[in-house]
Amino acid sequence: MRRRRSLASQLLVWQLVVVTLLLCAVGALTVVQLGSNFRSNEERRMLSVAENVAATNVVQTSMGNWRILAAPAETARSLSGASYVLIVDARRIVIASPDPAQIGSKLDTPTTALDGKAWVGTVDDSIEAHVPVFDEQSRKVNGMVIAGAIEPGLFVGALNQPVDVLRYLAIALVIGVTGSLLLARRVKNQTLGLEPHEITALVENREALLHGIREGVVGLDGQNRITLVNDHASDLLALPEDAVGRSVEELELNDRLRDVLTGRATGVDQLVLRQGAVLTVNRMPIEGAGAVVTLRDRTELLALQHELDASQHATDTLRAQAHEFANRLHTIAGLIALKEYDEVTNYIHQISSAQDQWRAEVSSSIGDPAVAALLIAKASLASERGTALRMGPDSVLGRVDEALSADLVMVLGNLVDNALDALSSLSTNGAGKWIEVGVMQLDDEVQVVVRDSGPGVAPELAEEVFRHGFTTKAASHGERGIGLALIRRACLRRGGSVSVTGSVFTARLPW
Structure with missing residues (x-):
């Protein structure tokens, strides 16, 4: 060799x-x-x-x-x-x-x-x-x-000339050799003793590593100019081909993403939305050299988390129904023990009448089985929390395709849960705490409107709650606004939109 x-x-x-x-x-x-x-x-x-x-x-x-x-x-x-x-x-x-x-x-x-x-x-x-x-x-x-x-x-x-040419040429040659030796030694020190093939191997390994990992990597200099970006990061951020060398401020990025990339928004696992995807971004400053930003696509993970949340909500709903059923049984048993048979009859009739009324109201307005089942289940959860759940007067929805049905269940479930969380801090009970759900099927879209008796979202936060993925409540594990981020993603994927005015959330989902 x-x-x-x-x-x-x-x-x-x-x-x-x-x-x-x-x-x-x-x-x-x-x-x-x-x-x-x-x-x-x-x-x-x-x-x-x-x-x-x-x-x-x-x-x-x-x-x-x-x-x-x-x-x-x-x-x-x-x-x-x-x-x-x-x-x-x-x-x-x-x-x-x-x-x-x-x-x-x-x-x-x-x-x-x-x-x-x-x-x-x-x-x-x-x-x-x-x-x-x-x-x-x-x-x-x-x-x-x-x-x-x-x-x-x-x-x-x-x-034969007075000037000895060979002598001066020899002196120049000695000076050149000495300078070459010193230059070679200095270059070797600056390259940490690495040989050219070793430097080439390091560059090739770095390129293979950057473009082979499943996480997106973006390198920034001290002026927030992009110095390197791998393929995954370019796809996640939808960067142009000439992004390297350009400043973050020059690129067509939303304000939230600019704040995270430039370090104005600090913290670990920052959530941002980009092209309908939910990204987790971490920025690591490097003293005197800029920063390295890593990105992960959490869209699939959040979808799985949402499914788990749906299962958890179903469990909570069943638990609430079981708790409510146990309380009613205890009441009936107590009335029987007191030999108040007429009161037992009236109580059972009252319970059956309230449940039948809500089921009838939902069944008459909502023709999609999945959406109707969700609303019936959420009524028991709202009742346990002392909140009245009612249908909007203009609600009407026929049977829809499976994809739209799944999106409607996700949107309605998250909006109702957000409303319940917003009302949980209020001291009033009974008629003072209510949630109204409206589902209107129009010619080319389904419009979902959820309003509640809570204080609502401040006007200055009306855009922030969706763009940043934040809500006004603190969620588990320090995460905030996952449900709203998913709602917006589902609406944008269909070409629709979601907005909030006070305590009224409106989502548009085209067919």
Whole structure:
């Protein structure tokens, strides 16, 4: 298995590659610059040598005598350090040269010196200067002097310069390596000693964890901008695709959800409504880094809780009926013991008459068996609590489908229970405590109206009780307003609504 290189070694290698390439580029530019400077200096030096030789009296007066001209040409070459000094006559015949074999040969090099103009340039591998030689008396061009220096290679010329290029390049290389080592060490400390593949694995594991868990997770920075969000949270909150990087205040969220996400509403297991679902939200601040918010969908859990509550209510109703039945039996037994037989007859007739009247009233107005059974059972519970339960004068409902029947049972049951809880704190009894239930079947919806003799909901809380899921009572385990939240969810799911005005709750459930 191939061994992975550490982050420090990878950084060191790449830094060395970058430093080496940079130094090579600097070295190449330096060598080119030095070569250019060398050619410029040599051109000026060769021009000066050629001008000095062409200006001597011996050269100007002895152009035809090669024996005389050889001495000044060789002297100039030796003193100047030039590679060669040639003297050529007007016919381009070489008459003085350090190479004897070249004397008498014809020079074909292009030049302007024989036209009276000095010329400097490169011929083959040499830097040459051509200077015309004028006749001392007639001032005509009798020939020319050529001073040349063989051009060394670029690197040889650079090494011969006063500045030691290699020394400075070596110093720069040492500085680059040292800096690379320090940088690698610092990066390793900042990454807690983790190697690149380990960092990649951590990121992949985090992404898999965030998107794999069943809870929604939202990360916020110090300005309440979303820094991360997993798929489940995006679905629960119905966030847009560009939510990451945007502030919570910019998103289309309700006020309650904004308060919880930003920390204005504190506490654990905060209940919020979003897209008809009941969410449990917890916010954990992180000092200096923002906060992490977790979300859970409690809709199904609350539905199960509601079913349990319905079972509990049924049990309470049966218990109330049993308690009421036991009290009536005790009364009848007492009257028999007192031999008040006429009173026994009147008492039994009175009881039967009241029950038959309520059953008849419910049966005549409500045609759905489930809703009718609920109202008959709630009457016994209300009676035990000293509250009168009565039907609204306009109540009428036929048989409906199972889904609507279940929603009506849930809505009516919770509204009646809320009304009983609201009246439980009142001191009045009998006629002073009553609940009126109205169920009207219209063309396209069923309207449920529940009113009671209690103080009602304050106007400023008329929206809060549904949006926040709160009521004015404290429920068990510190939870509040679960029933109202479920009522609103059922109404919104059907495209209806629920509202409250004082002590009157009105729910609309379309067919």
